[in-house]
Structures are given as C-alpha cells and as structure tokens.
Amino acid sequence: MIYSTTESIAGREIAEIVGVVTGNVVQSKHVGRDIMAGLKSLIGGEIRGYTEMLNEARDLAMQRLAESALEKGADAVVGVRFTTSAIMDGSSEIMVFGTAVKLR
Template identity: 85%
Template sequence: MIYSTTETIPGKEITEILGVVTGNVVQSKHIGRDIMASLKSIIGGEIRGYTEMLTEARDIAVQRLIENANQKGADAVVGIRFTTSAIMDGSCELMVFGTAVKLRTNA
C-alpha cells in the first residue's frame, strides 16, 4: 500500500477517489515511563519512553489506516495527516487520516 502526505503519487494517475480512511489508537501512560519522565524533567533531555510510546502508537494507527484503505479496495492513501488529542488525564488519541484512491500506472 502506498501512502503519502502529498496529494499525488509521482508516476501514478488517480483514477478514483474512494473516500476518507482513518486509523487511530488511544494510548495511556505507563507508571515506569512516568517515573523516568519525572527524573528526566529534573535533569532535562529527551524522554525516550514517551518517544517510543508515541512511535508505537503512530505505527499502530498507520496499520489501521492501511487496513481501512484495503477494505475499500484502495491502491493508495494520499494527503495523510496526523493528529493527537487528550482523551482523559494520562491518555491520548493518535489519529491518522487521508483519502483512499485507485491508481493507474502511467505508461
């Protein structure tokens, strides 16, 4: 599955728009990560536990986007965007969305 933040795919022609597709995950904090984050806030620097948590959440959301696009019979998803929002104290949602399309390869 091709997916891109651009509105087009080089060398491909969009022949049909199949609609909006999404993928999301709600991720909560982990007590171990919170302890390390508290310590890091004292000395400064990257909080790798949170970076890893958000990377994992992004990967899950993208996989769900691809599954949703496959269900629609898409060849690609264009114009993808990521967004986050707080759900409740200690958890957030990471969502990815875009437009599922059919492609024709230019000869």
Template identity: 80%
Template structure:
C-alpha cells in the same frame, strides 16, 4: 499499499477517489515511564520512553489506516495527516487520516 503526505503519487494517475479513511489508537502512560519522565524533567533532555510509546502508537494508527483503505479496495492513501488529542489525564489519541484512491499508470 502506498501512503503519502502529498496529494499525488509520482508516476501514477489517480483514477478514482474511494473515500476518507482513518486509523487511530489511544495510548495510556505506564507508571514506570511516568516515574522516569518525572526524573528526566529535573535534568532535562529527551524522554525516550514517551518517544518510543508515541512512535509505536503512530505505527499502529498507520496500520489501521492501511487496513481500512484495503477494505475499500484502494491502491493508495494520499494527503495523510496526523492529529493528537488528550482523551483523559494520562492518555492520548493519535489519529491518521487521508483519502483512499485507485491508481492507474500515467
């Protein structure tokens, strides 16, 4: 499955728009990560535990987006965008959305 933040796929023609597809995940903080983050905030710098957690959440959201596009028999998803929101204290949602399309050769 091809997915892209741009509105086209180079060398391909969009022959049909199948629909909007999404993928999301709600990720909660881990107490161990919170303790390390608190210590890191004193000295500054990257909080690697959170960076890794968010990277994993993005990958899960993309995987779910692709699965939803495959259910629609799409060839690609174009114009994907990411959004985040706080669900409750200590947890966040990462959502990815885009347009599922069918492709042909130019």
C-alpha cells in the same frame, strides 16, 4: 499500499477516489515511564520511554489506516495527516487520516 502526504502519487494517475480513511490509537501512560519521565524532567533531555510509546502508537494507527484503505479496495492513500489530542488525564489519541484512492 502507497502513502503520501501530497495530494498525488508521482508518476501515477488517480483513477478513482474511494473515500476518507482513518486509523487511531488511544494510548495511556505507563507508571514506570511516568516515574522515569518525572526524574528526566529534573535534568532535561529526551524522554525516550514516551518517544518509544508514541512511535508504537503511530505505527499502529498507520496499520489501521492501511487496513481501512485495503477494505475499500484502495491502492494508495494521499493527503496523509496526523493529529493528536488529549482524551483524559494520562492518555492521548493519535489519529492518522487521508483519502483512499485507486491508481491507474
């Protein structure tokens, strides 16, 4: 599966647009990470626990995007974008979306 944030794949021609595909994850905070984040906020710097959590959530969202594209018979996903939103206090959603296409 090829992914691109651009609207085309270099050196390839889009034969067919299959449709919009998405992948999302709603991730909640972990109490241990919250405690460490609170302490880290006093001295500043990166909160690695949250960085790791968001990286894992982003990877899972991409996996779900790929599964959705494969189910539609796509070879690639173009125009890939990420978005985040707060769902409720202590949790957020990471969504990835794009256009599934078949290549020549």
